[in-house]
Amino acid sequence: MKILYGMQKPDEGTIAVDGEQVSFANPGDAIARGIGMVHQHFMLADNLTVLENVVLGGEKLYGIGGKARKKIMEISDAYGLGIRPDALVEELGVADRQRVEILKVLYRGARTLILDEPTAVLVPQEVDALFDNLRELKAEGLTVIFISHKLGEVLKVADDITVIRRGTTVGTADPRTATTKQLAELMVGSELPSPETRESTVTAVAMLTVEGLTLAAADAVAAEPETMGRTAPEDSYIRESAEAGRLLLDDVTFTIHKGEVLGIAGVEGNGQTELIEALMGMSAADAGVITLDGRDITKEPVRKRREGGIGYIPEDRHRHGLLLESSLWENRILGHVTETPNSKRGVLDLKAARKDTERIVREYDVRTPGIDVTAASLSGGNQQKLIVGREMSHNPKFLIAAHPTRGVDVGAQAQIWDAIRDARREGLAVLLISADLDELIGLSDTLRVIYRGRLVADADPATITPEELGTAMTGAATGHLEANNDHVEGSAAADGETTEDEAR
Amino acid sequence: MKKFDKDRLLLAVAGPVLALVSALVLTVIVLAASGVDPIDPLRIMIDQAGYEDIQVLIINQAGIYYLAALAVAIGFRMNLFNIGVDGQYRLAAMISAVVGTAVSLPGPLHVLLIVVVAMLTGAFWAGIAGALKARRGVSEVVSTIMLNAIATSLIAWLILPKNFGVQPAGSNDLTTGDIPESGWVPSLSLPGGDIYGFTFVAFALGIVYWFVLNRTRFGFDLRATGASESAAQASGVDAKKMIMTSMLISGAVAGLTGMPLLLGESHTYNLSFPLGIGFTGITIALLGRNNPVGIFFSALLIAFIDKASAGLDQNGYAKEIGTILQGLIVIAVVVSYELVRRYGIRRQQQKVGEELAAGHALKTDNKEVAA
Numbered sequence: 001m002k003i004l005y006g007m008q009k010p011d012e013g014t015i016a017v018d019g020e021q022v023s024f025a026n027p028g029d030a031i032a033r034g035i036g037m038v039h040q041h042f043m044l045a046d047n048l049t050v051l052e053n054v055v056l057g058g059e060k061l062y063g064i065g066g067k068a069r070k071k072i073m074e075i076s077d078a079y080g081l082g083i084r085p086d087a088l089v090e091e092l093g094v095a096d097r098q099r100v101e102i103l104k105v106l107y108r109g110a111r112t113l114i115l116d117e118p119t120a121v122l123v124p125q126e127v128d129a130l131f132d133n134l135r136e137l138k139a140e141g142l143t144v145i146f147i148s149h150k151l152g153e154v155l156k157v158a159d160d161i162t163v164i165r166r167g168t169t170v171g172t173a174d175p176r177t178a179t180t181k182q183l184a185e186l187m188v189g190s191e192l193p194s195p196e197t198r199e200s201t202v203t204a205v206a207m208l209t210v211e212g213l214t215l216a217a218a219d220a221v222a223a224e225p226e227t228m229g230r231t232a233p234e235d236s237y238i239r240e241s242a243e244a245g246r247l248l249l250d251d252v253t254f255t256i257h258k259g260e261v262l263g264i265a266g267v268e269g270n271g272q273t274e275l276i277e278a279l280m281g282m283s284a285a286d287a288g289v290i291t292l293d294g295r296d297i298t299k300e301p302v303r304k305r306r307e308g309g310i311g312y313i314p315e316d317r318h319r320h321g322l323l324l325e326s327s328l329w330e331n332r333i334l335g336h337v338t339e340t341p342n343s344k345r346g347v348l349d350l351k352a353a354r355k356d357t358e359r360i361v362r363e364y365d366v367r368t369p370g371i372d373v374t375a376a377s378l379s380g381g382n383q384q385k386l387i388v389g390r391e392m393s394h395n396p397k398f399l400i401a402a403h404p405t406r407g408v409d410v411g412a413q414a415q416i417w418d419a420i421r422d423a424r425r426e427g428l429a430v431l432l433i434s435a436d437l438d439e440l441i442g443l444s445d446t447l448r449v450i451y452r453g454r455l456v457a458d459a460d461p462a463t464i465t466p467e468e469l470g471t472a473m474t475g476a477a478t479g480h481l482e483a484n485n486d487h488v489e490g491s492a493a494a495d496g497e498t499t500e501d502e503a504r
Numbered sequence: 505m506k507k508f509d510k511d512r513l514l515l516a517v518a519g520p521v522l523a524l525v526s527a528l529v530l531t532v533i534v535l536a537a538s539g540v541d542p543i544d545p546l547r548i549m550i551d552q553a554g555y556e557d558i559q560v561l562i563i564n565q566a567g568i569y570y571l572a573a574l575a576v577a578i579g580f581r582m583n584l585f586n587i588g589v590d591g592q593y594r595l596a597a598m599i600s601a602v603v604g605t606a607v608s609l610p611g612p613l614h615v616l617l618i619v620v621v622a623m624l625t626g627a628f629w630a631g632i633a634g635a636l637k638a639r640r641g642v643s644e645v646v647s648t649i650m651l652n653a654i655a656t657s658l659i660a661w662l663i664l665p666k667n668f669g670v671q672p673a674g675s676n677d678l679t680t681g682d683i684p685e686s687g688w689v690p691s692l693s694l695p696g697g698d699i700y701g702f703t704f705v706a707f708a709l710g711i712v713y714w715f716v717l718n719r720t721r722f723g724f725d726l727r728a729t730g731a732s733e734s735a736a737q738a739s740g741v742d743a744k745k746m747i748m749t750s751m752l753i754s755g756a757v758a759g760l761t762g763m764p765l766l767l768g769e770s771h772t773y774n775l776s777f778p779l780g781i782g783f784t785g786i787t788i789a790l791l792g793r794n795n796p797v798g799i800f801f802s803a804l805l806i807a808f809i810d811k812a813s814a815g816l817d818q819n820g821y822a823k824e825i826g827t828i829l830q831g832l833i834v835i836a837v838v839v840s841y842e843l844v845r846r847y848g849i850r851r852q853q854q855k856v857g858e859e860l861a862a863g864h865a866l867k868t869d870n871k872e873v874a875a
Contacts (some may be wrong), residue, residue: 282738301742302737302739302742303740303741303742304740312738319732319734319735320734320735320737321738323728323731323732324732325849326727326731333724334736336739337728337739343721343724346720346721346722347719348718348719348721348724350719367860368860369855369856369860372512373852374849376853377855378856
C-alpha cells in the first residue's frame with residue numbers, strides 16, 4: 001500500500017498502471033499517475049473549511065476561488081458525495097470527513113482510489129452510505145482498492161478479493177461464491193477468530209462503581225476538536241449538543257463486577273472519550289463518585305489510580321499509549337514508572353525493565369527484531385500487543401479497553417481478545433468501548449448505549465444484533481433493547497439509565 | 505540488537521560531524537567570497553589553541569558555557585524553550601554577589617550560601633515563566649525573552665549606588681562590592697593561568713544531569729513529557745507540575761552559570777559581566793543534543809572559537825570570523841540533525857521490516873497467551 005502510493009520504494013517487482021509499467025519515487029508521482037489514497041487517520045486541517053482543505057496543496061489545479069468551488073461541486077454531484085464546501089471541517093462528523101478525503105483525492109484527478117480501513121470508524125448505517133458512494137465511483141469507471149479486515153464488508157462491496165497475510169498474497173477469492181469463513185481461513189491460516197466469550201465469569205463482587213458521573217464542558221476549552229468534532233454526520237442533534245457544550249457526561253451510573261466485561265456502544269463523540277478521561281483522572285468530574293474495589297478514587301490523580309490497579313488501552317495509541325520515538329523498553333515503563341519491575345525507590349531499574357519487556361514481547365507475540373527499536377517502527381498491531389502486554393503485566397483490577405483492536409490485523413486481534421478474556425476469567429473488570437459492534441457484542445457480558453453523554457439503553461449481548469444496536473446508537477431507541485421486538489419500549493429510558501446492572 | 509545500538513551510535517555522531525563540516529565549508533566560502541584568504545584565519549585559530557594561556561581561557565569559558573547549556577538542555581528535554589537563561593544567570597549572579605558581600609561566614613558555608621542564593625534567584629526568575637505557562641498557557645519563549653529584558657533593567661536599577669551598587673574610586677564601573685575571601689572558591693593553578701574551581705563543579709553537574717534524567721522516575725516523566733505530552737499525561741504525569749518543576753530546575757542551574765566567574769575571579773558583580781552566555785548556551789545544548797557528553801565537547805568547541813578568534817585581530821583578520829562560524833554552526837546543526845533524524849527513523853523502519861521478513865523476530869510463543 002505504501003509502495004503503491006509512492007511512500008516507500010519496492011526492492012523488487014513492478015507496478016503497472018493502465019498496462020504501463022511505472023515506478024513512484026514519492027506520493028506526488030503516484031498522484032500524477034492517478035492513484036489517490038484515503039488514509040485511515042484523516043489528514044485534514046480542522047480549522048479550515050472543506051473547500052480550503054480540498055485545494056490545500058493542489059492550488060495549481062483550479063486555483064483557490066470560484067473555479068475550485070465549481071469543480072468541487074461538480075465532483076460532489078457526480079458521485080453523490082453531498083459536500084458542503086463552506087462548512088468547517090471541525091464541525092463535520094467522521095463520515096463527512098471521510099467523504100472530504102475522498103473528494104480531495106478525486107479533485108487531484110485520481111482514477112484509482114486506495115481506501116485503508118475506511119469503515120473502522122463508521123456505524124453500520126454510515127458504512128452503507130459509503131458503499132453507495134463507492135458503487136457510484138465504480139459506475140463512473142474508477143478503480144477502488146478497499147482494504148479492510150471486516151470480511152462481511154469486503155464480500156459486500158468488492159468485485160474481486162485478494163488476501164494478504166504477512167506481506168504475501170495468500171489467495172484470491174470471488175465474492176459471489178466465497179464465504180466469510182473461507183476468507184478468514186485464508187487470512188489467519190486457520191479458523192475464524194471470533195470475539196465470542198464462551199462461559200460467563202461474572203461474579204457478584206462489584207469492582208468499579210460509577211455513580212452520577214457528570215462532566216460539563218469548560219467554556220475555555222469547550223469541545224476539543226479531536227473528540228467533540230467527531231459527531232455523527234447525519235444527526236444534527238448531536239452536533240447541536242456538541243456546539244452548545246453543556247454536559248459531556250450526564251449522570252452516568254454503572255457498576256462493573258469482577259470478571260465482567262461492560263461494553264459501551266455509541267457513535268464516536270457521544271462522551272466515550274470524556275468517560276475514559278474521567279475514569280482515568282485526566283479530567284476532573286463535576287459531580288459523581290467513582291469507587292474502585294471499595295475505595296473512593298474520585299479525587300485521586302492519574303498516577304494514583306494507575307497504581308491502584310487501573311489498566312488503560314487508549315483509543316488513540318499514538319497520542320496516549322506510546323512514545324513513538326522511544327525504544328520498546330522505555331515504552332514498557334510508560335505509565336508504570338513507579339511500579340516494579342520498572343523502578344525501585346525513585347530510581348529506574350533498567351535491567352529489570354528490559355528483561356520484562358523481552359517477556360512481554362515473547363508472551364504477547366510482539367513481532368520485533370529487538371527491544372531497542374523505536375515504537376514507531378512496529379506495525380499498529382504489534383504496537384497494540386505491546387500496550388496490552390504492558391497493561392496486563394501489572395495485574396490490573398479494572399481495565400479500560402478503548403477500541404482495543406482498531407487498525408489491528410486479524411491475527412493480533414484474536415490475541416488481544418484472548419488476553420482480555422483470560423484476564424476476565426481471573427476476575428478482571430473491563431470497560432470495553434468500541435466502534436466494532438461485533439467485537440462489542442461478542443466480548444461483553446453487559447451492553448450499554450451511550451448517546452449525548454447519557455447511558456440511554458442497555459442490551460443483552462446474547463440476543464442483540466448489530467443493526468439493533470446501531471439504531472440505539474443514533475438515539476432512536478432507548479431503554480432495554482429486546483432482540484425479538486422490532487420496536488423497543490422507549491418508556492424504560494429512565495430505568496435504563498439509573499438501574500444498577502445486575503450480574504447476568 | 506547489538507547492530508541497532510551501533511547504528512544509533514553512528515547516527516548520533518553523524519549529525520554533529522555533518523554539521524561541523526558543513527559549517528566549516530560555508531565559513532571558507534564566506535571568507536573567500538569577501539576576498540579574504542579563507543584558510544589562514546582558521547590556521548591561526550588552531551595555532552592559538554596551542555598556547556597554554558589560551559587553553560586555560562578556553563576551559564574556564566567552557567565551564568561557564570557548560571552550565572548555561574545544561575540549563576537550556578533541561579528545558580529542551582521536555583520541549584520547554586528556556587530562552588531566559590541569560591537573564592536568570594545575570595540576576596542570580598548579581599543577587600548572590602550582593603548577599604555574599606553583605607554576610608561573613610566561615611569558608612565553605614559562605615560559598616554554599618552564595619551558590620544557594622544564586623540557584624534560588626535563577627529558579628525564581630524562571631519560575632515566573634513556568635507559572636505563567638502552567639496557569640495561563642503563556643508561551644515560555646515569549647515570557648522568558650521578556651524576562652531577560654526585565655532582568656537587565658532590574659539589575660541596572662539595583663546596581664545604582666543609592667541601592668546596592670558601589671562605585672570604585674576613579675572608575676565609572678559599578679560593582680556590588682567585594683565578597684570577602686571566605687566566599688571565594690580556590691582555583692587550580694597551571695602554568696598558563698588559573699582554572700576556576702567551580703569549573704569542576706560544572707562538569708560534575710553533567711553527571712548529576714545524566715543520572716537524574718536517565719535513571720530516575722522523575723527523569724523518565726520529564727523525558728516522556730518532552731516526547732509526547734498527551735502520552736505522558738495519560739501515564740500519570742501532572743503536566744502543569746512538570747512544567748513548573750523543570751522550569752525551576754532549569755532556572756536553578758542557570759543561576760549557577762555566573763558562579764565560576766563570581767567565585768573564582770571577579771568576586772563582585774560589575775557592569776562588565778558577560779552578556780549573552782544564555783544564548784550561546786542554546787547553541788551548545790543544540791549542538792550537544794542535550795547529552796551531557798555532547799554538551800561538554802560542544803562547550804569546549806564554542807569556547808575555543810571564542811577565545812582563539814580573539815587573536816585574529818592582531819593578525820589582520822576580523823575576529824568576527826569566529827561569530828560567523830558560530831552562527832553557521834547553529835544553522836547547520838538544526839538542518840543536519842533533522843536530516844539525520846528522519847533518515848534514522850526511515851532506516852530503522854526498513855530494517856525492522858527486513859528483519860521480520862527474514863524471520864529474525866525474537867522467539868515468539870503465543871501459546872502462553874492462549875493457555
